Amino acid sequence: MRIGLIGLGRIGSFHADTLAGLETVDELVVTDPVAAAVDAVTGRIPQARAVDSPQALLDSGVDGVVIAAATNTHAELIRAAVAKGVPTFCEKPVAGTIAESLAVERAVAGSDVPVQIGYPRRFDPAFVAARDAVRAGELGRITTVRSTTLDPAPPPAAYLAVSGGIFRDCSVHDFDAVRWVTGQEVVDVHAVGAVDPDAPEEMYAANGDHSSASVLLTLADGTIGVVSNTRTNGRGYDVRLEVHGVRDAVAAGLDEGLPLRSTQPGVTWPSGPAHEFFMDRLAQAFRLELAAFTRVATGAIDNPCTVADAMGTAWTAEAATLSASEHRPVSLEEVRGTAMQ
Ligand SMILES: NC(=O)c1ccc[n+]([C@@H]2O[C@H](COP(=O)([O-])OP(=O)(O)OC[C@H]3O[C@@H](n4cnc5c(N)ncnc54)[C@H](O)[C@@H]3O)[C@@H](O)[C@H]2O)c1
CATH class of the missing domain: 3.30.360.10 (Dihydrodipicolinate Reductase; domain 2)
Structure with a gap:
């Protein structure tokens, strides 16, 4: 599978290694506005290649996308991924404000593109x-x-x-x-x-x-x-x-x-x-969580944490x-x- 990863800060960089270690992931397409964060990931992970923007990543034909960018970007990035039809994993929380979370809930409610919210416990x-x-x-x-x-x-x-x-x-x-x-x-x-x-x-x-x-x-x-x-x-x-x-x-x-x-x-x-x-x-929990997402993306399992569930x-x-x-x-x-x- 080819998985996109948006955001390569503390947890995005950690997720890059976890994703690269999954048997089912052959290629990682990554992006972050901070060049040093991108270089660190592409420098140590042979399967990772960088693109310039989240939109370029979504346009690159990924089988799923992991959003690990800052919380105030979640709502816009989830909506862009769903609009493009890309199965999405987004780190908690759904969004930084309840108004944005509601907008995400509405955007995904009418779509069959899965959006899994990251609650690793x-x-x-x-x-x-x-x-x-x-x-x-x-x-x-x-x-x-x-x-x-x-x-x-x-x-x-x-x-x-x-x-x-x-x-x-x-x-x-x-x-x-x-x-x-x-x-x-x-x-x-x-x-x-x-x-x-x-x-x-x-x-x-x-x-x-x-x-x-x-x-x-x-x-x-x-x-x-x-x-x-x-x-x-x-x-x-x-x-x-x-x-x-x-x-x-x-x-x-x-x-x-x-x-x-x-x-x-x-x-x-x-x-x-x-x-x-x-x-x-929580290393094992993150590995199991991202492995589950790759199976959600292929339709093999039900989404274990939908946006509607995470709204509670x-x-x-x-x-x-x-x-x-x-x-x-x-x-x-x-x-x-x-x-x-
Ligand atoms: N599940 C968990 O246990 C857990 C733990 C830590 C963080 N998180 C969540 O993960 C997210 C990131 O947290 P972090 O600690 O890695 O933060 P961070 O500040 O270390 O990293 C955020 C990264 O996002 C990048 N970014 C910002 N806007 C972007 C955009 N539009 N496109 C691409 N990249 C962009 C920044 O350049 C930065 O590298 C937060 O939403 C946080 O709540 C979850």
């Missing part, structure tokens, strides 16, 4: 096992779901400025995991955010963004979700999900690389080294953003109603 074996246990009823009635994403260090200010803020950029992984594992939609959100007092103004405060956040979710059946996020977790990259039920409890992410130091006397677990970032913690996560992020800025609980019904006016 749906492919992480431990998250899959947690979901299977929940869906099989092994835990009994679920009382609480805790989902955690703690980044080791913040991305550059330029990334944060177009990211949509911590709830749309980071907490979305947790919102999606909670929805996907429980099969429940979020109905109500209460979010709080904090700003690192040592961070330069342009990183968070100038954009109304936060460096740490917590979100209480109420799911449709009354189950409580608890989400924790920070941009600066000194010990490493912490991605975890705990599901507590009246009969049993399970956790994903409790491996030797869990970045926590136990203060329990005599306990040496976890023995480390701690996960450093998504490249090591986008609405939750929208409600969390409003909740934190106005210091009050916000229902998804409220944000949906406002956006549709």
